[in-house]
Amino acid sequence: MARSPAPRGTRTATLSDVARLAGVSVATASKALNGRNHVHAQTRERVFEAAAQLSFSPNSLARGLLAGKTGTVGLLTSDLVGRFSLPILMGAEDAFGAGQVSVFLCDARGDAIRERHHVRALLSRRVDGLIVVGSSTDPRPPLADSVDVPVVYAYAPSENPEDLSIVPDNVGAGRMAVEHLIACGRTRIAHISGDRQYSAARDRVDGVRAALDEAGIPLVGQVAYGTWEEGWGRAAAGMLLDREPDVDAVLCGSDQVARGVLDTLRERGRRVPDDVAVMGFDNWQVMTSGARPQLTSVDMNLEELGRAAARALFESIDAEHGKGIRTVQCRVVPRGSTAPDA
Amino acid sequence: MARSPAPRGTRTATLSDVARLAGVSVATASKALNGRNHVHAQTRERVFEAAAQLSFSPNSLARGLLAGKTGTVGLLTSDLVGRFSLPILMGAEDAFGAGQVSVFLCDARGDAIRERHHVRALLSRRVDGLIVVGSSTDPRPPLADSVDVPVVYAYAPSENPEDLSIVPDNVGAGRMAVEHLIACGRTRIAHISGDRQYSAARDRVDGVRAALDEAGIPLVGQVAYGTWEEGWGRAAAGMLLDREPDVDAVLCGSDQVARGVLDTLRERGRRVPDDVAVMGFDNWQVMTSGARPQLTSVDMNLEELGRAAARALFESIDAEHGKGIRTVQCRVVPRGSTAPDA
DNA sequence: CTGTTAGCGCATTCAG
């Protein structure tokens, strides 16, 4: 059914319209609608009726102009297409949306010029704060413009240690992954990583080594760096099996790499998880659930990271800036590729 | 290097600050900065210098309050996590971002209550227009509130024919897919679809049948409806091969289904594309490029759809509302799974 | 309890 759209050209009702209809002054109408004291219950009633009748909606611009804050924040991403920005964005949207804050979304597409353009536009709109979402966990330069509102960097930390950054705990992720494999009884663990250029890959390796050292278990073979894709997983798994036939677990740099590894293992007649356990990183639903068997993976809790960034921004708005890099814990999501029963 | 953040608490410069520093009135300063005529070149110069010195940034709230339009639009999605909203959002952000428009992003999470909440907030912020992005191509109820700004529905059309909706051409997609397979010399074509509940699945089937009829080629077996996932593709392919061993092409409801079909074909010893051609829908990069061979797919041009929605909204803002449902063409992206050379 | 006044920052009249 079509609620008829409000007639175009009809000026949207203003507070003075409401006041006039209710037979009071604008000030009284304002107080009534905003629940201030010192207004008679009956008057308040009349004002509310008038407002409803005119479907009055307070003009946030006017309010913001007066208050000096707008209840808006800017979310500046550099790579919307990338699948890591999205959950962060969702988490932030979630944390803000619950309250009275609206989010301006801007995609700089990895272009510094475009980023400055967006920052200026956002400042001109008088956002109360800014979240800058990176496209990888490698540190990024701070915003070029000097900004007089709080800024929180998410996923990619700012290179400036004076800034506040919230990042996933990649070292912890590597550690947790190995601990899970060990808990599953594996002792011949290999690591097929992703692109060595990414600090995420290197940080996870650090965690992997630390956990292995603590357990007194050596890594099987060398860490194999390559890409984040399935093809690399297939190729690397082939080489691994040739050199280290007695491997009983493969930790993969991403869920995609893990998918490739699973393919090669199946073709080589290795059973998963009986002969070889496999796990990935990112816990990307479409990758993990389509796999045979379903893929155990480390979830980087990106949505939580987004929420954390939003909360941190709130705090910075109300109080003083935080500084430095905070990490968000990740978690292992066990499935059939490491635990027979899962 | 850390450009020192502007000292907190320092009120951001206003036009009268600029005017004072330049030794002119606010009116003159305004004209100078906005490139109006009737202002001496030297004066203009002085004003610009003053503005730069104070890093003046005009307050969009004040401007919007005065002008009656804000240069903002609301993008209302119901399913950010879904992979179809994102490209649409990108396209829209792209089309708007090029100009002077900023985008409020809201995710209603498929909840009508939350949707109303967001609509009200956006109207209160005096957006100039609204794009409503659906999570499937099934028609959706129009916005519950009566809205006095233009609204464009994207992906999911509004149930109200008086509204303007922009949707992908699913019928055309089915048709193009079959035409591609026929062009590749296939005559024994089967269709493993997705979830029958979705109009997208049914519309594509319509296109498939139309194209087959035109070519005078019968469909091999029945249309197999199931889910959009890999597991369904594997299972359905097994049944298909049992019943119709001479099939030479399988059109799949999604790239994921196609991945499953490819797996089963390989296990059954059928070569792709030599024995059987395979193609999917959506052209989801991560699915198509990880496949062996790489997967031919129909791209629904969602980013273009987003841009089209943005453009349509522009037109509605400047002129009169459009009405009805417009479709955006899709395109086949050929890869190794249908054409040996690709 | 209610109304009057002032002003947030800006662009646009209209006089000078």
Add this chain to the structure above:
DNA sequence: CTGAATGCGCTAACAG
């Protein structure tokens, strides 16, 4: 060519 005045819609002082 420039400046003083007006008002966009609203809230916070104050005065009645």
